Amino acid sequence: MKRNKFEVPRTTQPWLVTFADLLMVILILFVLLYSYSDTDFESVTDSFQNHNRSSSPEKGGGDGAAGSNEEKSSDDEKESSEGENTVPEEYEDQLEEMIKREKHIKEILDYVKTYAVEHDLEDKMTVTPTEKGIEVVLPEIMLFPSGKADLIKEAELFLNDMAPLIAEISNIIEIEGHTDNRPISTERFPSNWDLSTARANVVIRYLTEKHKLDPDRFKAVGYGEYQPISSNDTDEGRSKNRRVVLIISNEDISK
Missing domain, CATH: 3.30.1330.60 (OmpA-like domain)
Structure with a gap:
């Protein structure tokens, strides 16, 4: 069987491939950091804590309290979602x-x-x-x-x-x-x-x-x-x- 000799030889500077990959990772990292820079993490944390309180049996609270917590959690999540930026x-x-x-x-x-x-x-x-x-x-x-x-x-x-x-x-x-x-x-x-x-x-x-x-x-x-x-x-x-x-x-x- 004839060997296919049409192969891409390895570069004489193999570090360039790793360096290019590193630059790409850094670029994506900065894009992600920028996209999340305006996210209201405090609202997200409060929403998570409120959700835990409403679902915990020890805290009680009845249907009205649960409904209030759910509404607040929903509002917090909405605000958090609105504050989260997409990639520029x-x-x-x-x-x-x-x-x-x-x-x-x-x-x-x-x-x-x-x-x-x-x-x-x-x-x-x-x-x-x-x-x-x-x-x-x-x-x-x-x-x-x-x-x-x-x-x-x-x-x-x-x-x-x-x-x-x-x-x-x-x-x-x-x-x-x-x-x-x-x-x-x-x-x-x-x-x-x-x-x-x-x-x-x-x-x-x-x-x-x-x-x-x-x-x-x-x-x-x-x-x-x-x-x-x-x-x-x-x-x-x-x-x-x-x-x-x-x-x-x-x-x-x-x-």
Whole structure:
């Protein structure tokens, strides 16, 4: 049975996950503290004590006293309920927006995973959490012909499906171009710097011009051959190094 190698590797900074969870807990704690800050706890305590007196057989009191205590208890509970604040609307909006953003990012990652499985690219197409954000590595073979920066038909279809998903979030998207170490010297691309940068630009231009995504959200950078992820001594290694990396940044343009 073929092992599914499309797994999210563990981050090199595992403490970031715990730190992010801690920040979320602190945020929720402060929201809850704020929501209960105006609660009349003395009224709640009096209501509880009055209820105990009315239900205690030693205290007696008859039907009239019981009815009076019940009315007072009901009034106290009503006042307590009215004094209790809900979560402030500004926090509700922030939490709702954060949940929506995480949902859309998950949809993007699910789509990438499905695409990799359907096109037998599980060994080359990976998703990695980093300090920058979520990195989606796209191999050259699914985007460009060798030594060129013209999107192939399959790449356009892939980006056509990705565009609506990216449009649903406001995160900054960074596109990185990478090559292997084999030299290139053409009229259009005098070096690997030029080729890698051109490829990143082509992906961004397709998303912004074809699908009208906000150009302010995108960054393009070309690293040439200088950030390999595998050895350039083998064909397999060079193939892995020829890639485009789509980074869903932690940075949100709406902030």
